[in-house]
Amino acid sequence: MARKVLLIDSSLCISCRACQVACKVWNDLPAEPGMQEGRCDLPPRLTGTRYTVVKDYEHQNGSGKISLLFFKDQCRHCQYPICAKVCPLKAIEIKPTGAVVIMGNKCNPSRCRTRPCERACIYQVPKFNQELGKMRKCTLCFNRISDGSGRATACADACPTGAISFGDYSVMVQKAYERLNDLLPKYPNARLYPGQNGPCGNTSVLWILTESLSAYSLLIGR
Amino acid sequence: MAIRRRDFLKWAGIGGLSITVSPLLSHTMKAFNILQGGEAYAYYLPTEFKYSMCGTCDNNCGVILKLVDGVVKEISGNPADxxxxxxxxxxxxxxxxxxRxxxxxxxxxxxxxxxxxxxGKDEDPGxxxxxxxxxxxxxxxxxxxxxxxxxxRFVLGLLRPTEVPMxxxxxxxxxxxxxxxxxxYITxxxxxxxxxxxNKSRTLELEEATYLLCFGYDMPGKSKMAQLNGFLAARGKGAKIVVFDPRLSVTANMADEWFAIKPGTDLAVVLAMIQVIINENLYNAAxxxxxxxxxxxxxAHVxxxxxxxxxxxxxxxxxxxxIRRIAREFAASERPLSPAYKRDVGGPLYANSFSFxxxxxxxxxxxGAFERVGGFWIPRMPATPPSLAAFAPSKVNYPPKDGNIRVDxxxxxxxxxxxxxGGKKSKGNFSHLADGLRRARLGEPFPDGTPSYPVKVIISHSYDSHSFPNPDTLVAELCNPDIFLVVIDTIPSNIGWxxxxxxxxxxxxxxxxxxxxTxxxxxxxxxxxxxxxxxLWDRKGFSAMVNGILNKLWPGQFDIDWGTLNLQRMRNVIGLGPTEDPVAWLRAHNGIWENKVYPPIPQNLANLGTPSKKIExxxxRLAQDGHEPMPVWHPKLTERSAADEFYVVTNHTPYHRxxxxxxxxxxxxxQPENLLYIHPDAAAMFGLKTGDYAWISSPTGKTLKIRVKVIKGIRPDTVMTEHGYGHFNRNLRVAFNKGINDGDLLPESTVSESLRRYPYNAAMGSAILDTVIRILGKA
Known part of the structure; x- marks a missing residue:
């Protein structure tokens, strides 16, 4: 199967979190521990049972205009994933679609103890799942898209606005640049993220952001 | 409390082989699958797809249910819709x-x-x-x-004015x-x-509008599919969007301009825009x-x-x-529209909402936005003739109404x-019900001297006390042992408790x-x-319940076979013969029958239902009934009088219906609890930070504890919270006691107060947000 890209257009996001719920349904994940007791999770973050989360930021630009920024955080699926390099058990594999997947049968944090994948990931994505005793993260739905039904990832299928789309690498990268050009007149700071020549190579997840990286609390250059 | 549904069988894909596992083995298979590196499953069980119409909210999207061995595993939209x-x-x-x-x-x-x-709230019903x-x-x-x-008349129904309840x-x-x-939305x-x-149309062709002037309109923020898609399409085509809202809503965030207007003053803006458009001859004269x-x-009036x-x-x-610039831009645009839905500013939020x-x-x-491409369209909905009368003439010999004096x-x-x-059905009156029940219990007549009376039986269908302003007064009245309360719902509700x-x-x-x-x-x-x-289980549809109760009261007299009636109506709409199966026909046609006529001829406007047959x-009509015939400015009822008082606006999250x-x-x-959104300046007065809890008190005298989120996108004199939390029914094991009920912050109206506002508020809307709340301090 050819390489795929998940494109997330933040300018279309309404923060409804349909993607978050669909991810939990597809991956059969439970509700967050503690959340059901009525404690609001402020700020939301990735956990071992939550592979994606929509974060919201309030941004005030130089002229005082306030805007809400939504960022669907998840694994970037790097071309040269550091997590896979540092895993002593070689439990992290790169699938033909570009998905970087922690293989459950190999991952064993009790053996490597220090959870090097979590420490090494510059985006701090892999998280420990208490119930399974394993490291977990987004799989780019490799087990959903490979069944020949032509479906996209669970989050892309669930997104009501079309902010999340999924497709072949070349098509989606071209779409990303076209969309970026459309947005630039209205959002002069719009950009693609992560940089395509970053330390981990081309990622299989691309964001179109409407503001600078610092507005999303993302580290510059990564 | 981690709740997981493990009662479905799943399969693990091994080398393309489909294997069958017994229910006992399914957990083992799941564990095996997890070891293989994926927690998601393909299914080995028979899969089928069924068409339906979503009923979670009244946007009523066409949907497809994916059933695996008879169990709904996925709900997606119907691409034919x-x-x-x-x-x-x-x-x-x-x-x-x-x-779920x-x-x-x-x-x-x-x-x-x-x-x-x-x-009572703390009594176990047993x-x-x-x-x-x-x-x-x-x-x-x-x-x-x-x-x-x-x-x-001593039987009261908390029922919507649709066919079966009526x-x-x-x-x-x-x-x-x-x-x-x-x-x-009575206003x-x-x-x-x-x-x-x-009556109000909810058909807006947003996608073709070139200018959207929104007053508290936030359908994209509530993820209502039809309106969301129309809004995004218009935005994608370059429509200019201007939003007046006390806080930065999702719609305002996507807009070109956002004005943080003082709550309850939108009427002044619209009146001024009307004046500009008229005086500068910017209106569509033809x-x-x-x-x-x-x-x-x-x-002359403005x-x-x-x-x-x-x-x-x-x-x-x-x-x-x-204001002047936007009025000019709006009128000059090719297809301008000021959209409205239900509880935006035009909803019964303030005393002046009707005038708005x-x-x-x-x-x-x-x-010229009515009956125009990219505008408001007069409803052309009722597509399901003939009515009850045509099919069951012997069943509709209803007894005369027992007077017209209502408890509310x-x-x-x-x-x-x-x-x-025309008085045959009603769309009110939640906001007076508690007042009416209290009046009846105390034997107090209505302000015009007509006597009230205490109802004996209340039947509530798919309603909750949570939807009432200041629900505690209603809850107290419903605890009256003289009232026999029947509650019909799919899941436990507070009124059901x-x-x-x-x-x-x-x-x-x-x-x-x-x-x-829809x-x-x-x-x-x-x-x-x-x-x-x-x-599923031992549940019944509402019409079966109505037949069951009426057959016990008057055997056979009001018995209607709704199932057969509905099939017959479907045949009539599609144009099928009496022996043909309309369900099979619809299954073969993507689950939807439609009569697509686009664009329509604006002939509707030539013969409207007003006395002049025109847009008045x-x-x-208002003049005849002694109301103001044209909108006049009236201030909202309550104004802030101290620094710790705040206007309050409420919102629905996009994920709660x-x-x-x-x-x-x-x-x-x-989001396990609702939040109080507050401006940094206001938060600083009380030393509040995001994540803190604050004590707030409502004008009804309640003190509530709520978590705070500090945001810049709200007026410093206004706070916002969300609806859908604070349930007291202990049978709701997930929802019980999480967050607060926003209704507790809002005062209910009384018959006397609504009568006082009646000359200018002909819709007797409840002025539900026309209030201020007080922040007491950090909890």
């Missing part, structure tokens, strides 16, 4: 949550009877399961007793059919009736002269009252130059009665061999197949 999801086959997060609602372990499964005669026959007998006995001893109400002969709309309905002669009545009166942008600035704080609705309609009429006092508001169904009998109703996913229609975004007629999974900028999916564990996972 162009109007609700733009043909993308998408539905929102609320629609997707319906499958369906298999919710807390769902009502059998009829329940209360054994603890004491009622439910015992009973049979349907026992339940019907018990309810019929109480209704019979009320009718025989005092009269049919059949029940008419068969009983009670005038008391109490509905929620006066806390929802829109009455203003449309006064101006256009029809349209106004052909289709509008009373333009000269309106022009000038004699002095509704200038400078005047508006002094009220709402928005610069006069901006009227002014907004006038603004739209001046730019709606008979004192004749304009509302006339506007809605106080019930004597609870009847479990089927959820929309279960409805089969039926159809659905008036939402109905640019053309559509009918959807509802081909669900069939009633000067409303003759009121209380319907309140017990979905994955939705609760997104």
């Amino acid at each position: 162009e109007l609700s999801s733009g043909g993308q086959g998408k539905i929102c997060v609320k629609g997707q949550s319906a499958m 609602n369906l298999y919710d372990p807390d769902l009502l499964k059998k009829p329940l009877k209360r054994t603890n005669l004491n009622k 439910w015992v399961a009973i049979s349907w026959d026992e339940a019907f007998t018990l309810i019929a006995e109480r209704i019979r007793n009320a009718i025989d001893t005092v009269g049919p 059949h029940f109400v008419d068969a009983i002969g009670t005038p008391n059919q109490v509905c929620h709309v006066d806390t929802c 829109h309905d009455v203003a449309w009736w006064a101006t256009l002669g029809v 349209y106004v002269s052909s289709y509008c009545y009373g333009f000269d009166e309106l022009a 000038n004699s009252q002095g509704y200038t942008p400078e005047w508006a600035e002094s009220i709402c704080g928005i610069p006069a130059d901006d 609705c009227q002014a907004q309609i006038i603004l739209n009429a001046l730019v 006092g709606q008979h004192l508001f004749p304009s509302v009665t006339k506007a809605i169904g 106080l019930a004597d009998v609870v009847l479990p109703e089927t959820w929309w996913v279960e409805i089969k061999n039926n159809f659905g229609t 008036d939402q975004h109905s640019l053309w007629n559509r009918m959807y197949l509802r081909d669900g999974v069939g009633a 900028l000067y409303s003759q 009121m209380n319907k999916n309140r017990n979905d564990y994955l939705i609760m996972d997104l």
Whole structure:
């Protein structure tokens, strides 16, 4: 199967979190521990049972205009994933679609103890799942898209606005640049993220952001 | 508490082999699959797809249910439904949550009877399961007793004015059919009736509009599919979007300009814009002269009252130059539209909301936005003739109504009665119900001297006390042991906690061999197949319950075979012969019948239901009934008088549909409690930071503890919170006691207060947000 890209257009996001719920349904994940007791999770973050989360930021630009920024955080699926390099058990594999997947049968944090994948990931994505005793993260739905039904990832299928789309690498990268050009007149700071020549190579997840990286609390250059 | 549904069989894919596992082995297989590196499953069990119409919210999107071995595993949009999801086959997060609602372990499964005669929030009802026959007998006995001893009007239905509930109400002969709309959109309905002669249309062709002027309109932020798609399409095509809202909503965030307007002053802005458009001759003169009545009166009115942008600035704080500029831009745009839905500013939020609705309609009429591409379309919905009368003529010999005096006092508001169904049905009156019940209990007559009376039986269908402003007063009245309360719902509700009998109703996913229609975004007629999974456990549809109760009271007299009737109607709509199967026809046609006529001919405007047959900028009906015929500025009722007082606005999260999916564990996972959104300057006064808890007190004297989120995108004098939290029914194991109920912050109205506002608030809307709350400090 050819390489795929998940494109997330933040300018279309309404923060409804349909993607978050669909991810939990597809991956059969439970509700967050503690959340059901009525404690609001402020700020939301990735956990071992939550592979994606929509974060919201309030941004005030130089002229005082306030805007809400939504960022669907998840694994970037790097071309040269550091997590896979540092895993002593070689439990992290790169699938033909570009998905970087922690293989459950190999991952064993009790053996490597220090959870090097979590420490090494510059985006701090892999998280420990208490119930399974394993490291977990987004799989780019490799087990959903490979069944020949032509479906996209669970989050892309669930997104009501079309902010999340999924497709072949070349098509989606071209779409990303076209969309970026459309947005630039209205959002002069719009950009693609992560940089395509970053330390981990081309990622299989691309964001179109409407503001600078610092507005999303993302580290510059990564 | 981690809730997981493990009762479905799943398979693990091994080298393309399909293997069958026994239920006992499924956990092992799951574990194996996890070891393989994926927690998601392909299914080895038989899969089928069924068409339905989503009933979680009233946007009513066409959907496809994916069933695996008879279990709903996925709900997606129907790509054949162009109007609700733009043909993308998408539905929102609320629609997707319906499958978890369906298999919710807390769902009502059998009829329940209360054994603890004491009622209250902290009283365990002591439910015992009973049979349907026992339940019907018990309810019929109480209704019979009320009718025989005092009269049919002593039976009150908390029921929507749709066909089956109205059949029940008419068969009983009670005038008391109490509905929620006066806390929802009654202002829109009455203003449309006064101006256009029809009830409010929810059909907006947003996608073709070139300028959207929004007042509190936030349908994208509520992820209503039809309106969301239309809005995004218009934005994508370059429409200019301007939003007036006290806080930065999702819609405002996507807009070109956002004005943080003071709550309850939008009317001033619209009046000033009307004045600018008239005085500068920017209106659509051809349209106004052909289709509008009373333009000269309106022009004289806005000038004699002095509704200038400078005047508006002094009220709402928005610069006069901006108001003038936007009015000019709006009128100059090719297809401008000021959209409205339900509880935006035009909803019954403030004492002046009715005047606002009227002014907004006038603004739209001046730019020719009715019956125009990219505008508001007169409803063309009822696509399912013939009616009940045509099919069951012998069944509709209803008894005469037992008087017209209603417990909630709606008979004192004749304009509302006339506007809605000519007095045959009602869309009120939640906000007076507690006042009416109190009045009846104390033997206090209505302000006009008509006597009140204490109802004996209340039947509530799919309503919750949570939807009432200041619900505690209603809860206290419902705890009255003289009232026999029957609650019909799919999941436990707060009002159900106080019930004597609870009847479990089927959820929309279960409805089969039926159809659905919608008036939402109905640019053309559509009918959807509802081909669900069939009633689970021991649940029944509402019409079966109505038949069950009425047959116990008057055997056979009001018995209607709704199933056959519905199939016959489907045949009529599609044009099938009497022996053909309409369900099979719809299954073969993507689950949708539609009569696509686009664009329509604007002939509707030539013969409107108003006295002049035109759009009445000067409303003759309002003048006849002694109301103001044209919108006049009235201030909201309450003003801030101290630094610790704040205006309050409420919001619905995009993932909650009121209380319907309140017990979905994955939705609760997104936001387990509602928050108080507050400006940094205001938060600094109390030393509050995001994540802190604060004590707030309502004008009704309640003190509540709520978590704070500090945001810049809100006025410093306003706070916001969200609806759908703070449930006290302990049978809701996920939703129980999380966050607060926003209704607790809002005062209920009384009959006397509504009468005082009646001259200018012809819709008797409840002015639900016309209040201030006080922040007491950090908790």
